[in-house]
Amino acid sequence: MSWTDERVEILKKMWGEGQSASVIAKELGGVTRNAVIGKVHRLGLSNRSGGGSKAPAKEKAAPKTAAKAKTPPKKATPKKEAEPASKPAADIKPIPARKQIIPAGQPLPPQPSANEISPEALASVREVEKGAKKLNLMELTERTCKWPIGDPATEDFWFCGLTVQQGKPYCEAHVGVAFQPMSSRRDRKR
DNA sequence: CCCTGATTCGC
DNA sequence: GCGAATCAGG
Numbered sequence: 009m010s011w012t013d014e015r016v017e018i019l020k021k022m023w024g025e026g027q028s029a030s031v032i033a034k035e036l037g038g039v040t041r042n043a044v045i046g047k048v049h050r051l052g053l054s055n056r057s058g059g060g061s062k063a064p065a066k067e068k069a070a071p072k073t074a075a076k077a078k079t080p081p082k083k084a085t086p087k088k089e090a091e092p093a094s095k096p097a098a099d100i101k102p103i104p105a106r107k108q109i110i111p112a113g114q115p116l117p118p119q120p121s122a123n124e125i126s127p128e129a130l131a132s133v134r135e136v137e138k139g140a141k142k143l144n145l146m147e148l149t150e151r152t153c154k155w156p157i158g159d160p161a162t163e164d165f166w167f168c169g170l171t172v173q174q175g176k177p178y179c180e181a182h183v184g185v186a187f188q189p190m191s192s193r194r195d196r197k198r
Numbered sequence: 199c200c201c202t203g204a205t206t207c208g209c
Numbered sequence: 210g211c212g213a214a215t216c217a218g219g
Contacts, residue, residue: 010211011210011211028201028202028203029202029203030201030202039212040212040213041201041202041203042212042213042214043211043212043213044212045202045203045204045205045212046204046205046210046211046212046213047210047211047212048203049203049204049205050210050211054203054204150199150200151199151200174199174200174201
């Protein structure tokens with residue numbers, strides 16, 4: 009991919025909106041966040057200033073003087089990550105025949121007592137579950153949502169598997185229902 | 199650990 | 210000009 013005019017437009021727009029480089033990169037597709045950051049700098053809008061026109065212009069000393077003076081690339085962690093780099097996208101979920109969906113009354117490991125989920129949270133949860141990866145116990149990793157769905161006693165059981173929210177063990181939606189601020193507990197009719 | 203932007207430098 | 214590798218801070 010190259011930086012076509014419109015792609016740069018999107019970049020400027022999103023960067024201006026304060027979107028992170030990774031998000032912009034994902035949006036544009038075909039580029040990594042590094043590419044985005046690099047471009048942002050070349051465009052001179054590293055600072056989120058729009059009409060400032062005042063460029064602090066902080067020049068760094070040019071270390072390259074000697075013939076071959078390479079900065080010792082210290083590799084503290086030579087781990088090579090096999091990142092998917094760029095992949096089209098996996099949207100469009102046919103969604104087979106899924107009847108029973110979270111009975112909301114038993115599959116809630118956390119918060120054992122009282123689990124009346126707010127309508128909004130429950131709505132988003134169901135939304136998420138439509139795109140859940142349905143991972144089994146073996147497929148869970150530190151960054152997959154560990155929210156159980158279905159009945160552990162049957163085959164209709166799997167884990168959400170979506171990307172977790174930093175730190176938490178669940179994805180955003182599930183974090184929402186798992187960590188209900190005890191205040192929002194109101195007796196819902198059932 | 200993950201994420202963020204910043205910088206360097208070979209291509 | 211481009212962007213991976215790397216650095217540095219949260």
